[in-house]
Amino acid sequence: MKEKVNMGKIAEMFNVSIVTVSKALNDKDGVSDELREKIKKTAEDLGYRPNHAAKSLKTQKVYNVGILIANRYVDSQEAYYFSVCGELIKKLTALEYSGIMEILQPDDERDNKMPRMFLESKVDGIIVLGQLEEAYLRHLETIDIPMIYFDFYVNYSNIDSIISDNFFSSYQITDSLIEKGHKQIGFVGNIHSTSSIQDRYLGYYKALLEHQMDIDNEYIVSDRDGLGKLIDLKLPRKMPTAFVANCDQVAYKLINTLKKEGYEVPKDVSVVSFDNTIYSTIAQPQITTVDNNVEDMVTTATRIMIKKINNPIRTYGRVLIKGKVIKRESSQNI
Amino acid sequence: MKEKVNMGKIAEMFNVSIVTVSKALNDKDGVSDELREKIKKTAEDLGYRPNHAAKSLKTQKVYNVGILIANRYVDSQEAYYFSVCGELIKKLTALEYSGIMEILQPDDERDNKMPRMFLESKVDGIIVLGQLEEAYLRHLETIDIPMIYFDFYVNYSNIDSIISDNFFSSYQITDSLIEKGHKQIGFVGNIHSTSSIQDRYLGYYKALLEHQMDIDNEYIVSDRDGLGKLIDLKLPRKMPTAFVANCDQVAYKLINTLKKEGYEVPKDVSVVSFDNTIYSTIAQPQITTVDNNVEDMVTTATRIMIKKINNPIRTYGRVLIKGKVIKRESSQNI
DNA sequence: CTGAAAGCGCTTACAG
DNA sequence: CTGAAAGCGCTTACAG
Incomplete structure (x- = not known):
């Protein structure tokens, strides 16, 4: 567990090349099933963890999706956006992505400061959770990675939106x-x-x-x-x-x-x-x-986001998700 | 905004080496102030964003901290842990780190599945938000990156804990x-x-x-x-x-x-x-x-986490954070 | 089925 | 103050 184990080390153990190890571990063609299994087992035993940074450097993808949310939405005890955020993260994880959450401070919103996760190339796309100031959004829309507005839309913009109907x-x-x-x-x-x-x-x-x-x-x-x-x-x-x-x-x-x-x-x-x-x-x-049927909204948002990451040209427009009426005691016949 | 701009491109423009650009942008010694300013300005104008993956590959740090939280804590409408999570993320951002949140599903907790963000080397350390099953924690404690327990501690373990007093x-x-x-x-x-x-x-x-x-x-x-x-x-x-x-x-x-x-x-x-x-x-x-003075707890947790990332040997034990009494109307003199 | 070579975009000594 | 060289750990054509 102590010595850093990488593909090179595993390759050495089997007297094969790093390429072979890479193919084996990533289920790519070009390795015999027998060798693949042995390599996989050894990787597991050694507690090998792929170096995500190295992979990203080659593939130009970081497999992270950013979730941007204004401070005012998370300040109150009421936590609708937080639970949405939780659902988004669960869905992203299931789709082999991670969610990086960033909270936009009022000052940064006023000063048109881009999210740090974007400036630092830590995300492949951004889901904006809840409406932001118009000027800020206009600025944000100049970025060159996919973006989705969640739970709001703005008239002047072409950014895809997931909204409840x-x-x-x-x-x-x-x-x-x-x-x-x-x-x-x-x-x-x-x-x-x-x-x-x-x-x-x-x-x-x-x-x-x-x-x-x-x-x-x-x-x-x-x-x-x-x-x-x-x-x-x-x-x-x-x-x-x-x-x-x-x-x-x-x-x-x-x-x-x-x-x-x-x-x-x-x-x-x-x-x-x-x-x-x-x-x-x-x-x-x-x-x-x-x-609001957050479940449906979240599923749709993450699916669209990942499609956009793989094909940034495609747009989806305003996607409306139907809600469900929950009958309780505050309304009655007259 | 379309063409990918990297240090090489900027170096070309100024007829200097990539090393010089790197030094200029990272405020390191070895560049004249004049050149530094010019390079910085150009980078800004071109919308240059450092490639985080490349940096990580060299420095062996990803500048992300993971926040692991069990599904049962985020399922209810009550959102104490979510707001803690929000505060953690704010503090991490201020310290030049990003927060990657992962929600541990009941099945994965039972099956001792390591967090994906750990397996994929996406984080430098993990803050565990809220108690998990003992068997799972024992397994989790075998990982080789810094870990902090937030809002709970376990008797048998040596993991540093931040808890309210x-x-x-x-x-x-x-x-x-x-x-x-x-x-x-x-x-x-x-x-x-x-x-x-x-x-x-x-x-x-x-x-x-x-x-x-x-x-x-x-x-x-x-x-x-x-x-x-x-x-x-x-x-x-x-x-x-x-x-x-x-x-x-x-x-x-x-x-x-x-x-x-x-x-x-x-x-x-x-x-x-x-x-x-x-x-x-x-x-x-x-x-x-x-x-509970979440503010203090969170500040302490993030500060300790970053210290641990830079010096994994050091331990901090159980850190108790004092609460603040909020006087309202339910108590009075007799 | 297997691997040599090139390269992703940076940083880190080190030499001048 | 400036830069050539090496290398981080992978993946991606391509050749055999």
């Missing part, structure tokens, strides 16, 4: 409220804040339109300021019978606000939301929500 | 209750279950001893069975005026149980706990707890 899911869950007999349905979220909130708003709107229900601006409640910081919710004077909240955390806040003002959920007001995070289960009552 | 923190927070005038103080936790609960129990005991307060077995309430599964809490018939709970989640349960039985917190009974997790803030009232 917020529009369709929102349409579905709003529709389910309408089917339960609700005719006044509000929406909670700053619709100018992120594309995901916007899409959810539009899906909600589509459901209303299809049922000839007009949108009432009174029913649209903002949840955050321009910088994304959550603000206190101001309930409408005229109350709807149901709310579609743009995420669980806000739905959780909404339910508490409603209770404080004397409304019962779901008896007086139904609440549904998105993301199926911890907030949807610690709320009283537990919240009917949409699970 | 549960004993001392518990002593401190119990002492703070005594200073508030409490004389009957209970402890909630199965003291035979984990070393962390045991240490917290002993710290609690030490505080009582120092104030000549006898321990009353009636006041010790178990919280989980032998397998770690949480059980319903059985309140003592004779109620103490305060409880030290072994973690926030159990404190949260305790508060709800107390309320159900008609006790007010903190008016009738004060409650303090450990970990400063989401449970401590969603409880009503919010819980006085001990923050």
